Amino acid sequence: MKKSAASLLVIILLFSLLSPSASAEAAEPIVKVKLVNYLGNKSSITIKPTGDYIVQESNTRLLNGKSYTIKYENQDQLTLLDGTSTIITTDQLHVIPLVETNFLSINDRPYLGSFQFVSENSKYVRPINNVYMEDYLKGVVPYEMMDGWKREALKAQAVAARTYALQRISRIIDDSINYQVYAGYKWLPNSTAAVEETRGRVLKVTNYYGKLVLADGLFSASNGGKTESNANVWGSTALSYLPIKDDPFDAQANIKWQFTVQKKQLEPANKTWSQMNEADAAIAGKIKSWMASHGYAGKELKLLGIPVLGFHTPKSGGRISKGDITVEFITKDKVDVNGAYVPQKLVYTDVPASQIRAMVGIDKMWSYLISNITETKDSITVSGLGNGHGVGLSQWGAQKRAEAGQNYSEILGFYYDGASLIQEYNERPIFTAPTLSPVESVTSGEQPGKEQTESLIEDTTPPIISSVSINVDNVKNKANLSFTINEASKLTLYIKDNQNKKDYVLENDPLNAGNVTKEIDLSSYVAGKYYFGIITVDESNNRSSALPSFEIIRTSASTTKTPTPATVKPVPAKDKTAPKISAAKVSVDNVKYKGSLTFKTNEAAYLTITLKDSRGKTIKTLKNYSYTKAGNIKQDFDLASLANGKYTVAISATDKSKNRSSSSSSFTVIKKAKTKTGKVTATRLNMRASASTRAKVVFTLKKYQNVTILSTSGSWYKVKYSTKTGYVSKAYIK
Numbered sequence: 001m002k003k004s005a006a007s008l009l010v011i012i013l014l015f016s017l018l019s020p021s022a023s024a025e026a027a028e029p030i031v032k033v034k035l036v037n038y039l040g041n042k043s044s045i046t047i048k049p050t051g052d053y054i055v056q057e058s059n060t061r062l063l064n065g066k067s068y069t070i071k072y073e074n075q076d077q078l079t080l081l082d083g084t085s086t087i088i089t090t091d092q093l094h095v096i097p098l099v100e101t102n103f104l105s106i107n108d109r110p111y112l113g114s115f116q117f118v119s120e121n122s123k124y125v126r127p128i129n130n131v132y133m134e135d136y137l138k139g140v141v142p143y144e145m146m147d148g149w150k151r152e153a154l155k156a157q158a159v160a161a162r163t164y165a166l167q168r169i170s171r172i173i174d175d176s177i178n179y180q181v182y183a184g185y186k187w188l189p190n191s192t193a194a195v196e197e198t199r200g201r202v203l204k205v206t207n208y209y210g211k212l213v214l215a216d217g218l219f220s221a222s223n224g225g226k227t228e229s230n231a232n233v234w235g236s237t238a239l240s241y242l243p244i245k246d247d248p249f250d251a252q253a254n255i256k257w258q259f260t261v262q263k264k265q266l267e268p269a270n271k272t273w274s275q276m277n278e279a280d281a282a283i284a285g286k287i288k289s290w291m292a293s294h295g296y297a298g299k300e301l302k303l304l305g306i307p308v309l310g311f312h313t314p315k316s317g318g319r320i321s322k323g324d325i326t327v328e329f330i331t332k333d334k335v336d337v338n339g340a341y342v343p344q345k346l347v348y349t350d351v352p353a354s355q356i357r358a359m360v361g362i363d364k365m366w367s368y369l370i371s372n373i374t375e376t377k378d379s380i381t382v383s384g385l386g387n388g389h390g391v392g393l394s395q396w397g398a399q400k401r402a403e404a405g406q407n408y409s410e411i412l413g414f415y416y417d418g419a420s421l422i423q424e425y426n427e428r429p430i431f432t433a434p435t436l437s438p439v440e441s442v443t444s445g446e447q448p449g450k451e452q453t454e455s456l457i458e459d460t461t462p463p464i465i466s467s468v469s470i471n472v473d474n475v476k477n478k479a480n481l482s483f484t485i486n487e488a489s490k491l492t493l494y495i496k497d498n499q500n501k502k503d504y505v506l507e508n509d510p511l512n513a514g515n516v517t518k519e520i521d522l523s524s525y526v527a528g529k530y531y532f533g534i535i536t537v538d539e540s541n542n543r544s545s546a547l548p549s550f551e552i553i554r555t556s557a558s559t560t561k562t563p564t565p566a567t568v569k570p571v572p573a574k575d576k577t578a579p580k581i582s583a584a585k586v587s588v589d590n591v592k593y594k595g596s597l598t599f600k601t602n603e604a605a606y607l608t609i610t611l612k613d614s615r616g617k618t619i620k621t622l623k624n625y626s627y628t629k630a631g632n633i634k635q636d637f638d639l640a641s642l643a644n645g646k647y648t649v650a651i652s653a654t655d656k657s658k659n660r661s662s663s664s665s666s667f668t669v670i671k672k673a674k675t676k677t678g679k680v681t682a683t684r685l686n687m688r689a690s691a692s693t694r695a696k697v698v699f700t701l702k703k704y705q706n707v708t709i710l711s712t713s714g715s716w717y718k719v720k721y722s723t724k725t726g727y728v729s730k731a732y733i734k
């Protein structure tokens with residue numbers, strides 16, 4: 001996540017003008033997200049609606065399940081195509097769902113909400129997703145924090161992410177680590193529950209004027225055991241709720257990193273350009289990429305060495321701020337009179353550490369909290385702690401705190417010192433479907449040139465809920481809800497408490513127009529204030545809602561009076577027992593690269609099964625919230641893409657009463673190395689005693705002979721032919 005000091009000041013001043021009561025009345029906001037991370041840069045994309053959508057510019061309906069193409073055209077125009085037929089060419093497209101729950105797949109990734117498609121850099125099609133905050137967060141939390149982690153850690157992440165997004169609600173953010181990773185409508189159950197259980201809650205602090213203002217929900221993967229100030233990272237004014245302090249729980253996570261660079265990267269003597277390969281290919285590639293955008297664009301580069309690499313000048317949080325690096329290199333276009341490449345050098349002294357991190361790669365240097373630098377005559381090794389900037393919430397620290405029994409408010413209280421949890425909003429605005437003109441534009445299935453014989457008049461009027469009345473009988477523990485509806489609809493009814501927890505009573509229950517009366521059992525609810533959530537949806541999917549309140553009062557009469565046997569009605573006991581997972585076991589076939597998980601469940605449940613690596617990162621979802629009958633379960637999976645090492649299969653089971661249990665089973669992948677062979681491409685190829693052109697020739701190979709490749713050493717292979725073993729140049733082995 002990046003941060004601008006100027007934009008932060010503007011946002012703080014804006015929120016300082018709003019009173020707490022005004023913000024509490026706010027409706028759920030819409031987040032604008034530019035889709036970059038998963039989509040990349042594409043001049044043509046495919047969209048596929050699930051449920052119908054309207055293209056605002058052309059008065060056209062996009063049909064459920066049908067694929068369409070949006071292409072960039074010259075002069076910053078976009079063309080929407082149905083197959084090969086052009087629907088419209090325009091500078092931007094607005095695509096809006098007819099029903100709130102419809103979703104649009106863009107290059108096979110689903111997204112809720114509406115969309116704006118624009119041209120970008122006179123080259124690409126760029127979608128901007130307009131999505132409700134809570135739906136956005138359900139696509140953020142499991143991709144910023146592992147879904148299998150503790151619920152309280154995920155709830156802390158949900159509040160931080162909501163606060164962070166609300167701080168930036170007036171701008172268009174993107175779906176990458178520049179802001180928050182957003183994967184669209186690919187939700188996972190544990191994190192979805194965490195978002196729902198914290199709905200509308202954000203962090204606020206008291207500003208200089210005594211007003212409650214929105215905090216900034218900054219977070220990183222790990223602070224390495226010590227939190228950092230925003231001032232040290234971004235140079236902005238230090239915020240009191242983001243102080244520097246020790247974090248013993250993050251330290252328990254022991255997130256460490258290390259990378260090594262060779263001082264000498266290659267020796268160009270007696271080698272062609274294609275034969276020269278740096279000793280540290282990954283780091284050399286990052287440095288060359290950085291150089292290409294800093295004065296060496298279009299140049300072919302090779303690194304000769306990195307003789308100097310160091311860091312210094314720590315700030316108050318212990319993280320370094322400055323560094324030195326020297327890069328020796330050659331370019332293909334610069335040779336002397338003898339045709340030899342001319343050595344060149346870049347020397348950076350006392351430059352920002354961020355520049356050096358960008359040069360070597362953030363995938364190598366995870367943070368600025370450096371613990372050790374070791375230098376030998378041949379190499380330099382840099383070691384450090386944590387992952388990310390260290391400001392605000394630590395994700396690993398939150399998980400360790402949740403494992404120790406802390407709830408999400410306690411976790412947030414540590415990372416955002418003095419901040420308060422505030423209910424910013426409760427309900428979502430009523431969705432209003434877009435309308436078409438009386439005659440639709442030609443779409444799939446219509447024949448151009450034929451007169452349309454029927455006009456489509458869209459019903460856009462939601463049902464009207466009126467005369468709502470609630471009568472609570474605190475003795476019989478019942479409530480009678482009545483209201484009037486003006487048209488046939490489907491009714492969804494839930495009870496919500498003051499903590500925003502919802503208990504659904506009815507879902508999509510058919511209603512006729514007229515008076516409606518429902519009797520609801522309240523015996524399982526404690527005393528307090530509650531709300532009936534009434535949602536009605538008509539045949540055209542127009543939606544209306546109401547949220548009347550009522551109060552349950554527990555008196556001696558209501559708790560001690562026992563009805564006579566003739567009047568007692570049995571009340572089903574609320575299921576509070578989680579499903580039982582037993583006998584979880586993984587068997588592995590390291591020859592066929594297959595794995596099989598077996599376990600038992602004692603009741604039908606929604607199962608999620610994920611495959612995790614040794615660090616707990618989810619690398620594959622084998623089953624995603626799939627309803628499964630009780631009994632013996634078997635789940636096969638493929639090991640071909642896994643490296644050798646230890647893995648865990650995590651199982652989550654959730655029954656219909658939302659009770660959840662989990663289990664796991666570990667296994668080890670040990671693959672036998674496959675024999676690698678190659679064919680000689682040179683007429684004669686010397687096999688040498690070591691990886692050097694000066695080494696003794698031990699055998700001479702001929703063209704088309706096959707060799708067994710034993711190992712790799714820079715630009716050399718160690719090979720075996722018959723009984724002979726030696727080193728040959730990679731360039732002559734195919």
